[in-house]
Amino acid sequence: xxxxxxxxxxxxxxxxxxxxxxxxxxxxxxxxxxxxxxxxxxxxxxxxxxxxxxxxxxxxxxxxxxxxxxxxxxxxxxxxxxxxxxxxxxxxxxxxxxxxxxxxxxxxxxxxxx
Amino acid sequence: xxxxxxxxxxxxxxxxxxxxxxxxxxxxxxxxxxxxxxxxxxxxxxxxxxxxxxxxxxxxxxxxxxxxxxxxxxxxxxxxxxxxxxxxxxxxxxxxxxxxxxxxxxxxxxx
Numbered sequence: 001x002x003x004x005x006x007x008x009x010x011x012x013x014x015x016x017x018x019x020x021x022x023x024x025x026x027x028x029x030x031x032x033x034x035x036x037x038x039x040x041x042x043x044x045x046x047x048x049x050x051x052x053x054x055x056x057x058x059x060x061x062x063x064x065x066x067x068x069x070x071x072x073x074x075x076x077x078x079x080x081x082x083x084x085x086x087x088x089x090x091x092x093x094x095x096x097x098x099x100x101x102x103x104x105x106x107x108x109x110x111x112x113x114x
Numbered sequence: 115x116x117x118x119x120x121x122x123x124x125x126x127x128x129x130x131x132x133x134x135x136x137x138x139x140x141x142x143x144x145x146x147x148x149x150x151x152x153x154x155x156x157x158x159x160x161x162x163x164x165x166x167x168x169x170x171x172x173x174x175x176x177x178x179x180x181x182x183x184x185x186x187x188x189x190x191x192x193x194x195x196x197x198x199x200x201x202x203x204x205x206x207x208x209x210x211x212x213x214x215x216x217x218x219x220x221x222x223x224x225x
Contacts, residue, residue, distance in 0.1 A: 043215040102160030
C-alpha cells in the first residue's frame with residue numbers, strides 16, 4: 001500500500017491553463033505539506049496544513065491554492081499556469097507537529113508548462 | 115536568512131571505503147535536524163531525526179552526529195556499497211513547523 005500518493009505523476013499543459021494535483025496519505029498523519037523542487041533540485045516548502053488548517057504559507061503566488069477536504073488529503077490547485085511553474089511538486093505528511101517525527105514524501109508530480 | 119548548507123555538493127567514493135559529509139545550519143532556536151536519503155527517480159526517505167546536542171544516531175552502516183551549539187551535523191557511511199549511491203539531504207526544523215532543506219550531497223559509489 002502506498003503511504004503518500006500523488007496524482008498525476010506527470011502533467012503536461014499549456015500556459016494559462018488551470019490544473020490540480022492531488023495528494024492522499026493513508027498513514028493517519030495530521031500534517032501535510034507541499035514542496036516545490038526547483039531547477040537547481042532544491043526542495044522548498046510551499047504550504048503546510050495541520051488537521052485541515054493552514055499553518056504555513058510561504059511566499060507563493062496566489063495562483064497556487066491548497067485545499068484540504070480532510071486530514072488525509074491535500075490538493076494543490078494552480079490557476080493561470082506560467083512557464084516558471086514547471087517543476088516537480090512533492091507532497092509530504094508527518095504524524096503531528098512533534099519535532100521528533102520525520103516527513104514521508106509522495107513520489108512527486110512532474111509539471112511541464114508549454 | 116535561514117540557510118542550511120551541505121558540503122561537498124558531490125562525492126565519488128570507491129566501494130568499500132568510508133565517507134562523511136557535513137550539514138551546517140543556524141544554531142539559534144533549534145528544534146530538530148532531519149537527514150533524508152533521496153535516490154534518483156524516487157522520493158526522499160527519512161534516515162534520522164535528531165533533536166539534542168550531542169545526539170548520535172545509527173542505522174546499519176550509516177550514522178550521524180549533531181552539534182546544535184555550533185550548528186553542524188555529520189553523516190557517516192562505513193564501507194560504502196553501490197546501493198548507497200543517492201543524494202543525502204539534511205533539513206533543519208524551524209519553529210517546529212518548517213523544514214528548510216540543504217541542497218544535498220550527491221554520493222556516487224564506484225564499484
